[in-house]
Amino acid sequence: MDFATAWNEELRSFVDELCRFETTAGNEAPAQEWLRDRLEDAGFETYQWEADPAVLADHPSFPDDPDAVTDEVETAARPNVAGVLEFGDSDAGPTLVLNGHVDVVPTGNGWEADPFEPRWADGTLTARGAADMKSGLAACVFAARQLAAERPADLDGRLVVESVVGEEEGGIGAAAAALENPYPFSRDAAIVAEPTDCRPVTATEGSLMKRLRLEGRSAHAATRWEGESVFPAFERIRRAxxxxxxxxxxxxxxxxxxxxxxxxxxxxGRAEAGRWASSVADELTAEFRIGVAPGETVDEVEREFEAQLADLVAEPSFPLSSEPSFERFSIQFEPAAIDEDEPVVRAVQSAMAARGLEWTDVEGATYGADSRHYVEAGIPTVLFGPGRIEQAHFPEESIEWVAVLTAGEVLVEAAKQYLAA
Incomplete structure (x- = not known):
């Protein structure tokens, strides 16, 4: 029986229920407990782990000091959950991870109804997390269940389905899993079911997060020439x-x-300046997100922008007497890329072709994803999932249900091909 016929109704009910959990940062535990119960009911051997700030401090995405990690991100009571299925001689074959994150970003304005009350209309699901990425996570679960139901005789190895937390905050659960393997076996490859419009993505961009602080001198608005406004300096820096x-x-x-x-x-992305409309603005804080190309490092790009700022400040015409500060904040995203000849990429492409998808060429994405943590740990990882990234973080976030079924079919076939290789 094909995937859509076998699982359509149960998968739809699963996604509907999962989208009802308000899994914003720090609130994932109820959904993860529910998911773990569903995995156990379906015959998976389950695992659970939480991130350790001391371990995250060893990862380049996070601050080097465990106390700083604790200040930046919340790790306690945020369980990551996984289910494992074994096929044939599991130790003789490879292990493939199907990964998704359960956390979602806050909803904001622009919703026509409760974002955590899923709405279905004309084959489309609307809810926070529908595209990013609970439908993709559910497709991973049911692809594994389909493979377990078929039990092809030529398969050896393991299939792991992961539901991790904190992806929107830099990949808390995935980074922990990459640094300290939560399983008693090694992992050979992974597919992360981010919304890629059912296309294979083998390269993700990195990002550098920097906070600029400027200090000037206040004065009464009526004699503003006596002050030192931060705005001319900020505009010069921004243009540079x-x-x-x-x-x-x-x-x-x-x-x-x-x-x-x-x-x-x-x-x-954010700027705040001044104290009072009738005073010259004597302070400004601005937060920058700076793209980092695959093949570069966050450190290299940081040096470029710091050098640009230093050159500006050294100019005699720079309009502030005090030097700016330009420091990292939040989580840094290293870029990641794998070769398109990796077996897991070929398995996805072959599965796509077998399901009639015409566009099988690999692509790059201008966003970051948990794939980078696994790539850094030596685990080749490709992004492939239903939905469009343009829907992620948007009000009225939605996904076409046929895309979820298509993704599930491709994941089943890709897992077959990878474990049979």
Missing amino acids: FMALESERCERVSHSLYEEFDIPWPVCV
């Missing part, structure tokens, strides 16, 4: 960083990013 963005987009190239007009974007 945007010029560096343009220069980097010309200089730094990658074959999978040629389609993007701005492959390595610089974004001022």
Whole structure:
């Protein structure tokens, strides 16, 4: 029996229930407990782990000091859950991980109804997490169940389905799993079911998070020339960083990013300045997200922008007498890329072709994902899942149900091919 016929109704009910859990940061435990029960009911051997701040401090994405990690991210009472199925001689074959994250971003404005009350209409599901990425996670669960039901005689190895937390905060659960293997066996490859529009993504962009602080001198608005406003300095810095963005987009190239007009974007995501409308603004804080290309490191890109800032400050015409501070904050995302000839990539592409998907060429993504943690640990990882990234984090987040069924079919076939190799 094919995947859609076998699992459509149960998968739909599973996703509907999963989307009802408000799994924002730190609130994932009830959903994870529910998921673990479902895995055990379906015959999976289950595992559970939480991230240790001391361990995360050894990962380049997180601060080097465990106390700083604790200040930046919450790790306690945030369980990661996995289910394992064994086939044939499990020790003789490879282990493939199907990974998804259960956490979602806050909802914000623009929703027409409760984001955690799933709505179905014309073959489309609308809910927070529908695309990013509870439908993809569910497709992993039911792809594994389909393979367990079929039990092909030529398979040896293990299939692991992971539901991790904190992906939106830098990959807390996946980083912990990459640094300290939670299983008594090694892992050979992984598929992360992020919303890729059912296309294989083998490269993800990194990002550098930097906080700029400027200090000027206050004065009464009526005699503003007596003060030292932070705004001219900030605008000069912003323009210089945007010029560096343009220069980097010309200089730094990658074959999978040629389609993007701005492959390595610089974004001022937040800025706050001044104290009072009738006073010259004497302080400013701005937070930057800076793109890092596959093949670069966060440290290398950081040095470029710090050098640009230092050159500006050294100019006699720089409009502030005090030097800016420009420090890292939050979580850093290293870029990641794997060769398109990796067996797991070939398995996904072959499965796509077998299911009639025409676009099987590998792509690059301008966002980061948990795949980077596994790639860093030596586990080749490809992104492949239902839904479009344009729906992620958006109000009225939605996904076409046929895409979920298609992704499930491809995951079943890809797992077959990988474990039979």
